Amino acid sequence: MKSTTALLAAVAGGVALLSGCVPNAGIDTAATVIAVDSSDDACTVETDSVASGTVTFRVSNSGERVTEFYLLGEDELSIVSEVENIAPGASRDLTVLAQPGSYFTVCKPGMIGSGIGQSSFTVTGDAIAVSEDRERAISDAVANYTAYVKTQAAELVPNVQGFVDAYVAGDDDEARRLFPLVRINYERIEPTASQFGDLDPAIDYRKPGAEAEGLEFTGFHRIEMDLWLDAAVANYPDETIIPLDAAGRQQIGQKLVDDVTALYDAVHADDFELSVSDITNGAIGLLDEVAAPDGKLPGEENEFAHTDLYDFYANVEGAEVAFTAVRQIALDSGDDGEALVAELDEEFAAMKALLSTYGDYEGGFVSYDTVSQDERNELGAQLNALSEPLAQLTHAVLGVDPAE
Numbered sequence: 001m002k003s004t005t006a007l008l009a010a011v012a013g014g015v016a017l018l019s020g021c022v023p024n025a026g027i028d029t030a031a032t033v034i035a036v037d038s039s040d041d042a043c044t045v046e047t048d049s050v051a052s053g054t055v056t057f058r059v060s061n062s063g064e065r066v067t068e069f070y071l072l073g074e075d076e077l078s079i080v081s082e083v084e085n086i087a088p089g090a091s092r093d094l095t096v097l098a099q100p101g102s103y104f105t106v107c108k109p110g111m112i113g114s115g116i117g118q119s120s121f122t123v124t125g126d127a128i129a130v131s132e133d134r135e136r137a138i139s140d141a142v143a144n145y146t147a148y149v150k151t152q153a154a155e156l157v158p159n160v161q162g163f164v165d166a167y168v169a170g171d172d173d174e175a176r177r178l179f180p181l182v183r184i185n186y187e188r189i190e191p192t193a194s195q196f197g198d199l200d201p202a203i204d205y206r207k208p209g210a211e212a213e214g215l216e217f218t219g220f221h222r223i224e225m226d227l228w229l230d231a232a233v234a235n236y237p238d239e240t241i242i243p244l245d246a247a248g249r250q251q252i253g254q255k256l257v258d259d260v261t262a263l264y265d266a267v268h269a270d271d272f273e274l275s276v277s278d279i280t281n282g283a284i285g286l287l288d289e290v291a292a293p294d295g296k297l298p299g300e301e302n303e304f305a306h307t308d309l310y311d312f313y314a315n316v317e318g319a320e321v322a323f324t325a326v327r328q329i330a331l332d333s334g335d336d337g338e339a340l341v342a343e344l345d346e347e348f349a350a351m352k353a354l355l356s357t358y359g360d361y362e363g364g365f366v367s368y369d370t371v372s373q374d375e376r377n378e379l380g381a382q383l384n385a386l387s388e389p390l391a392q393l394t395h396a397v398l399g400v401d402p403a404e
Contacts, residue, residue, distance in 0.1 A: 065110045072103060152189045
């Protein structure tokens with residue numbers, strides 16, 4: 001994710017909206033749909049109150065900039081859930097299991113700044129209970145996926161250290177070789193990383209994003225710019241871009257090591273928690289990372305190195321792992337869940353097969369600047385074919401067990 005989040009917690013204390021719970025028999029599980037209009041200067045939510053249960057915010061972008069929609073906790077800081085990268089003229093759904101409490105809604109046109117149109121939002125009624133079997137399945141899914149996140153973070157730290165060592169030592173050929181490979185672990189879990197305040201901006205913001213938010217340009221892409229300096233000079237002809245000296249390399253390299261170590265510490269902390277909705281919404285968030293205007297599909301993510309296909313594949317892998325974690329829960333939700341799982345199995349396989357025609361991690365992917373617009377359109381069409389059913393996963397997982 002390329003937007004700055006306001007708080008460190010995945011789920012703040014006292015925020016129960018994304019509980020991972022599933023309604024018992026007697027609860028109407030049809031989603032309540034709430035229309036949201038995000039324009040360039042307003043965030044209009046159809047209603048400011050809803051009864052507890054499954055709720056879908058249908059966010060339409062009537063503005064001229066890419067936007068995102070946030071559901072905040074009672075403290076107005078904690079991010080309960082979000083939907084990002086909604087292009088002008090497009091709409092996206094954010095489905096949550098709404099537990100009673102006080103919340104806030106806000107839109108962020110341009111995906112920078114503090115957002116606009118923040119308004120109170122209330123969930124009334126009774127708390128939603130869970131069946132014992134479904135609760136156990138959800139608990140296992142969350143535990144398994146949390147372990148995966150911790151493993152990816154654990155692999156990231158030494159990999160980044162090796163990359164930085166080569167960069168600081170002036171071994172640019174080795175550093176260029178390692179650059180796309182060390183990003184794989186990060187790209188697989190990026191929605192989780194973005195939950196921790198300034199870590200994602202420090203680790204993975206591109207130059208325009210950092211400058212737009214008044215942040216220091218650091219992390220992977222700062223080193224990328226230095227390693228592919230000729231491309232950087234060509235991309236920014238009106239700026240004076242010079243290579244970093246040894247001290248500058250040491251400073252920027254050590255900061256990246258420190259930041260990914262902080263990410264490791266955060267996901268291994270005793271109070272680190274994920275909910276089942278973090279998993280399902282994070283899956284679609286990973287595909288949003290690919291399709292975003294500054295993402296992999298348009299070739300903007302790694303604008304100097306053109307290694308976007310490595311990131312693209314890693315995002316798809318991360319989304320598939322998230323889907324796999326809750327796959328059985330979706331299957332158990334009834335005929336609709338079974339059909340959705342079958343479709344997702346097919347579309348994930350098709351997406352990975354198409355990407356594999358451009359290479360792999362071991363042998364390398366082709367430079368993305370050699371991928372034609374027609375080929376990018378084909379990748380985009382398959383990405384859409386995968387994203388559309390994946391956007392339904394949260395509702396399927398939060399649906400009632402037909403046996404209840």
